Amino acid sequence: MGRHIHVIGIGAGDPDYLTVQAIEALNTTQVFFAMDKGEQKSDLVALRRQICERFISEPGYRFVELPDPKRSSDGDYRDAVSDWHAERARIWAAAIAAELGPDGVGAFLAWGDPSLYDSTLRILDAIETDVAEVGFTFDVIPGVTAIQALTARHRIPLNEVGEPVLITTGRQLRAQGLSGSAVVMLDADCSFAACPAGTRIWWGAYLGTRDELLVAGTVGEVGPRIVALRAEARARHGWIMDTYLLRAP
Numbered sequence: 595m596g597r598h599i600h601v602i603g604i605g606a607g608d609p610d611y612l613t614v615q616a617i618e619a620l621n622t623t624q625v626f627f628a629m630d631k632g633e634q635k636s637d638l639v640a641l642r643r644q645i646c647e648r649f650i651s652e653p654g655y656r657f658v659e660l661p662d663p664k665r666s667s668d669g670d671y672r673d674a675v676s677d678w679h680a681e682r683a684r685i686w687a688a689a690i691a692a693e694l695g696p697d698g699v700g701a702f703l704a705w706g707d708p709s710l711y712d713s714t715l716r717i718l719d720a721i722e723t724d725v726a727e728v729g730f731t732f733d734v735i736p737g738v739t740a741i742q743a744l745t746a747r748h749r750i751p752l753n754e755v756g757e758p759v760l761i762t763t764g765r766q767l768r769a770q771g772l773s774g775s776a777v778v779m780l781d782a783d784c785s786f787a788a789c790p791a792g793t794r795i796w797w798g799a800y801l802g803t804r805d806e807l808l809v810a811g812t813v814g815e816v817g818p819r820i821v822a823l824r825a826e827a828r829a830r831h832g833w834i835m836d837t838y839l840l841r842a843p
């Protein structure tokens with residue numbers, strides 16, 4: 595059989611987002627590999643442990659924490675990310691080899707869905723090609739993304755009839771502006787504030803959790819309120835995750 599890894603999408607916040615497929619994969623896992631993200635995001639690490647406690651019926655599993663190498667802030671952004679991924683690949687390969695027996699089953703729990711702004715699949719791919727001596731197979735269990743959580747909680751369709759939707763970051767929105775509809779993720783800077791006042795926004799933070807915040811309106815009407823709410827919530831929790839959908843006027 596050989597070593598096997600599940601990459602399990604656990605949904606973006608609410609443990610009830612877990613799919614039946616995810617629960618089945620959790621129950622066949624012996625070793626959960628988790629990135630140590632530092633104290634700030636300890637709420638998120640705790641949620642992963644709660645998910646295991648709640649959904650695994652015969653708890654014989656263990657957690658192995660993997661150190662997260664520091665990402666360089668000097669030089670080109672893409673080079674820095676690529677060096678960081680290579681370093682992570684080395685750490686993960688060593689852990690898979692050391693912690694999983696020849697037929698062992700491991701898992702990475704990916705926030706939301708593993709295909710969306712998540713490096714787990716890229717790193718496993720790099721290990722398969724670059725660190726070939728650590729033989730393993732892996733499969734992917736899809737999860738509910740922050741985008742689905744956002745549109746469900748606002749009760750809105752993602753796209754306008756027959757129209758495309760861009761999924762982008764705050765950095766790209768600032769560089770390229772908005773046309774049509776766009777979902778913005780990974781935005782620490784409230785980049786929507788640079789959009790025309792008539793732009794419609796549906797904003798959500800801590801989606802699926804008891805701290806969830808939702809605001810909708812136009813950037814002119816609700817933009818300043820979102821900026822203030824976001825700063826206050828971030829200060830109170832020590833971290834924030836927010837996502838929003840924009841439609842150009």
Ligand SMILES: C[S@@+](CC[C@H](N)C(=O)[O-])C[C@H]1O[C@@H](n2cnc3c(N)ncnc32)[C@H](O)[C@@H]1O
Binds near residue numbers: 709710780801803
């Ligand atoms: C590294 S990405 C991971 C996305 C994840 N793989 C997914 O499927 O949603 C993290 C970004 O996702 C968004 N996000 C994730 N969970 C969220 C939540 N519960 N509420 C609001 N935004 C969230 C935020 O934009 C955050 O900056």
